[in-house]
Amino acid sequence: MPRPTAIRKSVSDLRVPPNLDDYGSARAGFSWAGAAQALAGLPGGGLNIAWEAVDRHAAGPHAGRPAFRFLRADGSERELAYAELARLTNRFCNVLRRLGVAKGDRLFVLCGRIPELYVAVLGALKNGTVVSPLFSAFGPEPIRTRMNLGGGKVLVTTESLYRRKVLPVRDGMETLEHVLLVSEDGAPTRVPGTLDLATLLAEASDDCEIEPTGPDDPSLLHFTSGTTGMPKGALHVHGAAVTHYATGLYALDLHPDDVFWCTADPGWVTGTSYGIVAPLLHGVTSIVDEADFDAERWYGILERQGVTVWYTAPTAIRMLMKAGAGLARAHRFPALRFVASVGEPLNPEAVWWGLEALGLPIHDNWWQTETGGIMIANTPSQDIKPGSMGRPLPGVDAFIVRRREDGGVEVVDKPNVEGELALRAGWPSMFRGYLGQEERYRKCFAGELYLTGDVARRDEDGYFWFVGRADDVIKSAGHLIGPFEVESALMENPAVAEAGVIGKPDPTVGEVVKAFVSLRQGYQPSDALRTELLAHARKTLGAAVAPKEIDFVATLPRTRSGKIMRRLLKARELGLPEGDLSTLEGGA
Ligand code: AMP
DSSP states (O other): OOOOSOBOOOGGGOSSOOSOOOHHHHHHTOOHHHHHTTSOOOTTSSOOHHIIIIIHHHTSTTTTSEEEEEEOTTSOEEEEEHHHHHHHHHHHHHHHHHTTOOTTOEEEEEOOSOHHHHHHHHHHHHTTOEEEEEOTTOOHHHHHHHHHHHTOOEEEEEHHHIIIIIGGGGGGOTTOOEEEEEOSSSSOOOOTTOEEHHHHHHHSOSOOOOOOOOTTSEEEEEEEOOSSSSOEEEEEEGGGHHHHHHHHHHTSOOOTTOEEEEOSOTTSHHHHIIIIIHHHHTTOEEEEEOSOOOHHHHHHHHHHTTOSEEEEOHHHHHHHHHHOHHHHHTSOOTTOOEEEEESSOOOHHHHHHHHHHTSSOOEEEEOOGGGOSOOEEOOTTSOBOTTOOBEEOTTOOEEEEEEOTTSOEEEOOSTTOOEEEEEESOOTTOOOOBTTOHHHHHTTEETTEEEEEEEEEEOTTSOEEEEEESSOOEEETTEEEOHHHHHHHHHTSTTEEEEEEEEEEETTTEEEEEEEEEEOTTOOOOHHHHHHHHHHHHHHHOTTTSOSEEEEOSOOOBBTTSOBOHHHHHHHHHTOOOOOOTTBTTOO
């Protein structure tokens, strides 16, 4: 029997009254100024994410409640209560002050999901220092590029990551002054040119006055990828906490007693906005799994930890689906109340699978690094149309637009017409710039609209449906990958004349990175060369970014202006129509 097109929801079916019950009245009654009232503000005036997230609770009845429960790969656990987190982040802030690291300086973190990462991020925010968490699966090149673009003065990392990924490129990190190392065996680290973080923390005071910061002061720097050129450093502000609080309330339906699990790594924006900030703002307990994905382990965590709200990603859901329904049925999830997903299109099948395997449908939502927080969502009490990203949250106005020749845009009023997704600028977590790339930032706006680079359509009920990206960036396992960065790494090999990189559709991870390479004169395609190129890319870019497939081609299609036509490479790879070839070099 065909499945219905919608999953009907009603407030009376929900075990816990949702924070957003009536969509229309919630939107009509919402203002960002009103939402900001939920935050306390710094005692002397101003706003600081870490104060709202940690100290506010540490000074109140939630002091003893676990802020984080870290699950180690070996099965052991470590809890950090709000009061303990306040103390440790104070110490970290004092460590930075002792080293002369000031408000506005930039600190990078390159760690797995270990307690030190969370202490460093929040402690740096207390100091007004701008934090950039990097994905620990990056190789040396993406790390060096981002450190230099961001002007990183301090790096917090582990001894093994330092040796493997930082040392090979440390000489090329022009602004780096201090490396704070996390020991992995309990003994102080003794690596030349670095400091032992545990020793510094032990020497620091528990007391610290937060640096006065305001809503417009920079807080976090997240790198994202475009089609061309270097990665873009999207700069966020302390005022973003208002969005994180409001979306935690409406899109994730957080309630004070929740046990929340966001599976994203803080090296990507979801893992910071919703793996660190939003749950702490709500004073709930967050689960952090230090280990990698494993279907049996994940079901065990949901069950044993009594997770009530779960925020995960389509790739993970598809991997759970692959592991089979039997595994899910061997577990019970009586505590689980709400499941949401982000980062890539969520297939309707996956939404229904949630209902069968977990007893709850998966609620897709949409946002991106630049928006800083969830913008469009399926919320607990609203009907779900499987395959749709949901509707704009209170405070968010979304449009479908068409770009005009003159650089402006036209809003498309008719439902079910494809166009670029745009948002009315002005929500608090909107990025405030691409570091050092003013022109690129300016180009994201047309009048009061922010242009997202995604193509979507809106149906007659106001639900938004994702169609695709307007550009060539690749989404693999939820991670945004810039083809240019991959092409540049391949071009380092003397055999390579040119490289074009695309995302090739994959049933599990969405897209895999595939490269097309043409060789210089005197070089011949061979399996040995392919293996050499794959290995080099893995070593320099890291496994998460490196191509999985390489094809040798005689030439790459280029536009008359010399740009590689990745769109055409992709169409040819997939056997799809080649589209408009009027700009192809040498004619169609
Ligand atoms: P990032 O900036 O890495 O978070 O990636 C943001 C991009 O991921 C968006 O611009 C979309 O292309 C994609 N994305 C995020 N959420 C969804 C979703 N629910 N459905 C489809 N694509 C999504």
